[in-house]
Amino acid sequence: MRKTFLEETVLFVSIIKWAILATLVGLVVGLSTTVFLKALGLSGAAVQGHRYYFLLLPLALFLSSLLVKHLAPDAEGHGTEKVIEAVHKRWGKIKLMVVPVKLVATIITLAFGGSAGKEGPCAQIGAGMASSMADLLKLTKEDRKKLVICGISAGFAAVFGTPIAGALFAVEVLVLGKVLQEVLFPALVAAIVSFQIATSFGIHYFHQAILLPRFSQLLLMEMLLAGVFFGLVALLLVEALKLAETYAKKLPVGKPWLGLVGGAILAGLALIFSPLYLGLGVETLEAAINGGPVPPLAFLGKILFTAITLSMGGSGGILTPVFFIGSTAGSALAQLFHLNTGAFAAIGMVALLAGAANTPIAASVMAIEILGPQIGPYAAIACLVSYTAAGHRSVYASQILGVSKS
Amino acid sequence: MRKTFLEETVLFVSIIKWAILATLVGLVVGLSTTVFLKALGLSGAAVQGHRYYFLLLPLALFLSSLLVKHLAPDAEGHGTEKVIEAVHKRWGKIKLMVVPVKLVATIITLAFGGSAGKEGPCAQIGAGMASSMADLLKLTKEDRKKLVICGISAGFAAVFGTPIAGALFAVEVLVLGKVLQEVLFPALVAAIVSFQIATSFGIHYFHQAILLPRFSQLLLMEMLLAGVFFGLVALLLVEALKLAETYAKKLPVGKPWLGLVGGAILAGLALIFSPLYLGLGVETLEAAINGGPVPPLAFLGKILFTAITLSMGGSGGILTPVFFIGSTAGSALAQLFHLNTGAFAAIGMVALLAGAANTPIAASVMAIEILGPQIGPYAAIACLVSYTAAGHRSVYASQILGVSKS
Structure with missing residues (x-):
């Protein structure tokens, strides 16, 4: 009986703690992802009116590469990859400088026609914010790792408008063939909050019901x-x-x-x-x-x-x-x-x-x-x-x- | 290049093999679950017309217990539990006798008002069929284990009409905190086939869209x-x-x-x-x-x-x-x-x-x-x-x- 009470207290405290931490991550990532997506939309609209806008691509990729090389070499590559590396090798430690650099470098790349995705930067921005938050709150390194996974989840959810898939992606993508079920709860809270923040600021998502013929x-x-x-x-x-x-x-x-x-x-x-x-x-x-x-x-x-x-x-x-x-x-x-x-x-x-x-x-x-x-x-x-x-x-x-x- | 070709051949053969085996499990479990559900419906309708039908419960539980004790002691307890034990302790080996005994014992229990579920017997029936099929086809014990997991999945899917949840349940329920992702593909094939068989024989499922207020x-x-x-x-x-x-x-x-x-x-x-x-x-x-x-x-x-x-x-x-x-x-x-x-x-x-x-x-x-x-x-x-x-x-x-x- 006493053992059960003790076990329940530990689990209850853990639920409340992670509900709060994940909500914070969701808020921060939802806001920064919204800024990124809005800036991306505006820059695209400004640049892509011209028919041959992509002729500036050499300059754009040069600038993007220059920014990353000098200001935040950690921001290199496609975002999620770097976050996975940080989780496995450095308990999720990511420099805050990565956030603005990745944001600007990706916008330059995409606006001028580079072929890339928008979720990687958001995962990296989310993870960078989460990592800095963990340092600020003096969390343990195990907790920082969890929080960074929440960052990936929140970024994915806000970019594609799919909170459950975002949370599942974050706990599935780190290890091939394994699901980190123990991080799924905070990842989902972060994803839902971040998705709702983005929605409330007017970000729209693609939805299309596909109807199929009867089963065969x-x-x-x-x-x-x-x-x-x-x-x-x-x-x-x-x-x-x-x-x-x-x-x-x-x-x-x-x-x-x-x-x-x-x-x-x-x-x-x-x-x-x-x-x-x-x-x-x-x-x-x-x-x-x-x-x-x-x-x-x-x-x-x-x-x-x-x-x-x-x-x-x-x-x-x-x-x-x-x-x-x-x-x-x-x-x-x-x-x-x-x-x-x-x-x-x-x-x-x-x-x-x-x-x-x-x-x-x-x-x-x-x-x-x-x-x-x-x-x-x-x-x-x-x-x-x-x-x-x-x-x-x-x-x-x-x-x-x-x-x-x- | 050669290594890739070899790897792809192995994976392709594995996909085809498990698509066929899982379809067979789905067929067999779909049919036997349909028989069980129809018999359950008929017996319930026959017995429960009388207001005090449940006064025969002592006799019903006695008969159910007698059947299980003498004909198939392995059929004891609530079904899925026994299947989990068989998977962990005996590579999924389950005697075929369990199938008819569990079917009849459960129908007697439920028809006269025993409070229990219908999915456990189906999982046990499904797993028993799958285990016997594995012996018949002379599969290795690793493959038998996988096939028995497909049996759980197919039983769940046909009982509740939820193929994806059935497959996820089967790969989630064996080990707390872990998902056996490598069995998910055959489990899903078995679940879909079994669900479709049951549907085509007129089994109906409960569906109810729940509409919630705007997010808050x-x-x-x-x-x-x-x-x-x-x-x-x-x-x-x-x-x-x-x-x-x-x-x-x-x-x-x-x-x-x-x-x-x-x-x-x-x-x-x-x-x-x-x-x-x-x-x-x-x-x-x-x-x-x-x-x-x-x-x-x-x-x-x-x-x-x-x-x-x-x-x-x-x-x-x-x-x-x-x-x-x-x-x-x-x-x-x-x-x-x-x-x-x-x-x-x-x-x-x-x-x-x-x-x-x-x-x-x-x-x-x-x-x-x-x-x-x-x-x-x-x-x-x-x-x-x-x-x-x-x-x-x-x-x-x-x-x-x-x-x-x-």
């Missing part, structure tokens, strides 16, 4: 095979990012000058092929999910543009490109076999996330949050197959292998 | 505190089950005669108080979620009736009572503080599952599958808090402690 074993088999395809696309993306990194290091130009080269290549490719693969590419992603036509090889184009941007001085995340690549790959697959393009694009979006980031549960729940519960079982099948088929690799090199997939 | 930090705080309450109710339930077990063993009557005593106590209690707590109690559960009035102490009544039934010769699961107890507790809490009774009953249902079975992710997803996505974040908060507040105990005594909660 055939459709399930199609989704399963599509999952294998998305897993292989995830593999291709990870290998392309690695390859680009290796080649970029071999070039006789160092950072920040590498940005000039990378920007020039991107601008040239955009002139020759299409500016479709520049920036976030949200219009193309949404068009694909709405069932509209997209170029069949769009996913390869986006892989190329993203690999160049991220390896040659650009700053930004990886998930918005992942969604673009997944949805256009799904649309292409559906066109090839005369299937429902919108549904396969939607499934592709989340299945590529599952395969590339090794977060099948978060990806399945994200499908339900964005696309409605009806698509749930199909999305979950495609996500789990893609996750398995992608093998033991990740867009996040710092992810630790926990449990093998087969 | 207050509502979130209320859900958080409600989560603490549900966690404590879960604690009470687990302790009551243990206590009843201890007292039943101390009685000078052995099985199957214990059934006579237990049945007599239950019939007496039903005469004195109310027959409300007999059987599955689905009407009360649904009334609570629809916002209807329920007796404020109904959850205590159900805990009492269930503890007696399961410790004194009755056969059946624990989750249907868990849902009854959770929803009526939620309704009582909401009445006390003048809150939305339907919403808190719905949250209580899943939050008690999270706390009693230590499956917060499955419970949150179940909320979305049954109650719609709008309730998702609130349900997830309540589930995670309840899970934490319930401490390191479980309605499944064989559940292994993986990771501590605080």
Whole structure:
């Protein structure tokens, strides 16, 4: 009886403590993510009115790289990756300087057409804020680690408008094959608060209910095979990012000058092929999910543009490109076999996330949050197959292998 | 390159192998669960027309206990618990005889008013079928274990009509604080197939979209505190089950005669108080979620009736009572503080599952599958808090402690 009372007191105190700490993280991250998203929208609108705005890309990548190199070398790379590294190697310790530098560098990269995502910076901004908060409150290093995971969660939730998926992503992305269930409660509180803050400041999110035909074993088999395809696309993306990194290091130009080269290549490719693969590419992603036509090889184009941007001085995340690549790959697959393009694009979006980031549960729940519960079982099948088929690799090199997939 | 090809071949073969095996489990479990549910419905309709049908409870519990004791002692207890034990101690080995015995014993118990659940037997039937299938196909013991987990998943999915939650439950329930992500794919395939089989044979499921007011930090705080309450109710339930077990063993009557005593106590209690707590109690559960009035102490009544039934010769699961107890507790809490009774009953249902079975992710997803996505974040908060507040105990005594909660 006394033992039970003691146990309950400890657990109750822990619940209250983490509810408060996570709410604080949610507030801070919600506000800073809102600032970032608003600034991103304004800068994009200011710059992208001109048809050849992307010709300034060499300058933009140079500036972004210069900023990062001199002010906060920790802000390098795509955000979430650096946070995972900080959690595993430094108990989540992240310098506060990372926050403004990452914010500005990413806005410069994206506004002028660099191909990258908006969630990575938010995760890094969130984690940086959380880490500084932990220092300010003199928390233990175990608690700082938890708080930083809340930062990832809150950033994801505010960027994509999916609080449950955000929390699941944060506890799934650190170790391949493992879910850090003990951090799920604070991660969820932070995610909900941050998402609500962003909503209340007028940030809008993409939602689209996908209606599918009545269940058939055939459709399930199609989704399963599509999952294998998305897993292989995830593999291709990870290998392309690695390859680009290796080649970029071999070039006789160092950072920040590498940005000039990378920007020039991107601008040239955009002139020759299409500016479709520049920036976030949200219009193309949404068009694909709405069932509209997209170029069949769009996913390869986006892989190329993203690999160049991220390896040659650009700053930004990886998930918005992942969604673009997944949805256009799904649309292409559906066109090839005369299937429902919108549904396969939607499934592709989340299945590529599952395969590339090794977060099948978060990806399945994200499908339900964005696309409605009806698509749930199909999305979950495609996500789990893609996750398995992608093998033991990740867009996040710092992810630790926990449990093998087969 | 060659290494990648080899890795991909292994993973691809594993995907196909488990898609086929899990589909087989889904088919077999879907069919046997349908038979069980139909038989349960028919027997209930035949018996419960009479007002004092429950006066035959002593005989029913005696018969149920007799059957189990002589034909399949492994079929004792509430089903899922035995399956968890088999997975941890005998690589999932379960005798086929368990299947018909559990089926008949549970139908006798429930039809005459024993307070128990219908999911445990289905999990045990599913796991027993899967184990025999593994022997028939001469699978390794590691593969048998996976297949048995698919059996739990398929049983849960077909009983409650929630395939994703079923699969998550099966991979969450074996080890406290851990998710067996590597079995999630086959578990989900089995769950979807089994659910679809049951649906196609006309099994209906309870679905009720719960609409909540606009987000407020207050509502979130209320859900958080409600989560603490549900966690404590879960604690009470687990302790009551243990206590009843201890007292039943101390009685000078052995099985199957214990059934006579237990049945007599239950019939007496039903005469004195109310027959409300007999059987599955689905009407009360649904009334609570629809916002209807329920007796404020109904959850205590159900805990009492269930503890007696399961410790004194009755056969059946624990989750249907868990849902009854959770929803009526939620309704009582909401009445006390003048809150939305339907919403808190719905949250209580899943939050008690999270706390009693230590499956917060499955419970949150179940909320979305049954109650719609709008309730998702609130349900997830309540589930995670309840899970934490319930401490390191479980309605499944064989559940292994993986990771501590605080």
